[in-house]
Amino acid sequence: MPELRKDPILGRWIIIAQERGKRPTDFYVDVSTKSKGGFCPLCPGNEKTTPPEVLAYGRNNGQANTPGWTLRVVPNKFPALVIEGNLDKEAEGLYDRMNGIGAHEVIIDTPHHDASFTHLPPQDLQLTFMAFQDRIRDLSRDIRFNYVVVFKNYGSAAGASLEHSHSQLIALPVLPRMITSELEGCLSYFCYKDRCIYCDIIRQELQQDIRLVCQNEHFVTLTPFAPRSPFELWILPRQHSSSYIDMPDSWLPSLSRIFSETLRRLDSCIKDIPYNFLLHTQPLRTGPLEHYHWHFEIVPKLTSIAGFEWGTGFYINPMPPELSCSYLKEVQL
Amino acid sequence: MLQKRILIVDDEPAIQLLYNEEFTDEGYTVETAFNGEAALAAFSASPPDLVILDINMPGINGIEVLRRMKEQCPDLPIVLNSAYQQFKQDLGAWASDAYVVKSYDMDELKDTVRKLLT
Numbered sequence: 001m002p003e004l005r006k007d008p009i010l011g012r013w014i015i016i017a018q019e020r021g022k023r024p025t026d027f028y029v030d031v032s033t034k035s036k037g038g039f040c041p042l043c044p045g046n047e048k049t050t051p052p053e054v055l056a057y058g059r060n061n062g063q064a065n066t067p068g069w070t071l072r073v074v075p076n077k078f079p080a081l082v083i084e085g086n087l088d089k090e091a092e093g094l095y096d097r098m099n100g101i102g103a104h105e106v107i108i109d110t111p112h113h114d115a116s117f118t119h120l121p122p123q124d125l126q127l128t129f130m131a132f133q134d135r136i137r138d139l140s141r142d143i144r145f146n147y148v149v150v151f152k153n154y155g156s157a158a159g160a161s162l163e164h165s166h167s168q169l170i171a172l173p174v175l176p177r178m179i180t181s182e183l184e185g186c187l188s189y190f191c192y193k194d195r196c197i198y199c200d201i202i203r204q205e206l207q208q209d210i211r212l213v214c215q216n217e218h219f220v221t222l223t224p225f226a227p228r229s230p231f232e233l234w235i236l237p238r239q240h241s242s243s244y245i246d247m248p249d250s251w252l253p254s255l256s257r258i259f260s261e262t263l264r265r266l267d268s269c270i271k272d273i274p275y276n277f278l279l280h281t282q283p284l285r286t287g288p289l290e291h292y293h294w295h296f297e298i299v300p301k302l303t304s305i306a307g308f309e310w311g312t313g314f315y316i317n318p319m320p321p322e323l324s325c326s327y328l329k330e331v332q333l
Numbered sequence: 334m335l336q337k338r339i340l341i342v343d344d345e346p347a348i349q350l351l352y353n354e355e356f357t358d359e360g361y362t363v364e365t366a367f368n369g370e371a372a373l374a375a376f377s378a379s380p381p382d383l384v385i386l387d388i389n390m391p392g393i394n395g396i397e398v399l400r401r402m403k404e405q406c407p408d409l410p411i412v413l414n415s416a417y418q419q420f421k422q423d424l425g426a427w428a429s430d431a432y433v434v435k436s437y438d439m440d441e442l443k444d445t446v447r448k449l450l451t
Contacts (some may be wrong), residue, residue, distance in 0.1 A: 037400075037404075038397070038403070038404045039399075039401075039402075039404040039407065040400075040428075041424065041427035041428045046407075049427055049428055050427060078421035078422075078426060078427075078432050080421070082420070106424065126370075149396055161396075161422075161423040161424050161425050162424045168423070260373075310341030325347050331334075
């Protein structure tokens with residue numbers, strides 16, 4: 001019998017329609033990547049094909065926009081939103097509009113073209129997580145921006161158009177709907193219970209141990225109660241914290257380790273699984289929030305969104321998170 | 334003075350015809366290819382001075398053609414020319430020297446070609 005599950009934060013309903021005997025290997029994964037081989041604009045030596053970098057690690061006083069880097073951040077060469085100009089907010093009757101101001105940057109995770117993010121050593125992943133912090137801090141100084149969306153598309157099915165490992169961020173003058181819904185849901189729970197809902201989720205998941213995939217001194221990885229996709233994963237700090245950029249440096253190694261372990265577990269269940277991950281953090285213009293808890297959400301691209309999902313906002317997930325979790329935990333790394 | 338050679342790659346005959354006339358009038362020597370495979374063959378036979386490249390074509394798409402041409406000839410100016418904005422989100426497009434959205438007003442495309450060839 002299918003089961004309806006309600007996401008306790010967003011109020012979103014998910015249909016868990018388990019297909020009998022479905023195993024991880026039964027999911028079809030399109031491993032074809034676009035643009036195999038050929039010229040890569042993200043590779044060392046091709047720095048002139050990208051806009052000038054805004055951040056680089058590892059070059060040790062070398063000249064900007066030259067090889068020798070271990071991680072590099074560049075603005076999007078063909079941005080959808082532009083950095084120069086004013087918002088010029090205006091109304092047309094009941095409709096609102098403003099200029100398309102924003103920043104779109106690409107974080108080149110590694111100089112090695114064939115290195116997969118999943119299999120990068122934790123010390124290399126740490127550079128990516130540091131870069132996210134550095135860039136959000138820098139962009140937060142621009143008062144036109146209210147939020148920075150940080151994400152990765154991994155695999156062509158998840159929208160990655162180049163196999164060279166990269167993440168992206170987009171600074172926006174407005175809050176994405178997903179974040180406002182999440183903030184509203186968290187605030188509503190906080191007003192009722194005077195506790196952060198994510199802290200309560202972590203407490204319950206640690207106790208029940210049926211959706212807890214792995215943990216270390218600062219972080220936990222779990223499969224959420226009402227996931228949109230099989231093997232959806234959340235990585236959350238154990239200690240309450242609403243802002244990613246306030247994460248102490250001492251947590252970075254454990255974040256990198258749990259991320260690496262989580263992705264390798266996922267990859268061991270389904271080879272070359274395409275996924276998107278998204279950082280959920282508080283808006284730029286607020287102080288620390290008692291009701292919100294930053295975290296990463298990793299959503300594998302194993303199911304397609306069709307008319308029913310678009311029309312209703314319901315997702316149909318063929319694998320319960322408890323089963324996804326048990327497969328992930330079984331993996332011997 | 335030897336005329337600069339432009340290779341126009343587009344599967345749409347009307348676009349080939351229009352660009353051929355316009356760029357010939359501008360004083361360039363124009364060659365055309367109707368898909369990615371034909372473009373790569375023309376490029377291998379004799380690299381042009383500049384390529385105007387459609388993206389959405391049957392067979393090898395324009396982004397792939399771009400990457401293959403740039404691998405062999407990184408300094409060859411290549412202008413991506415698509416009816417669609419959304420291919421700008423494909424980071425493979427970064428290998429190009431410019432991205433011009435198709436329009437019947439060809440000033441932007443002509444200006445871009447002029448700048449890249451001077």
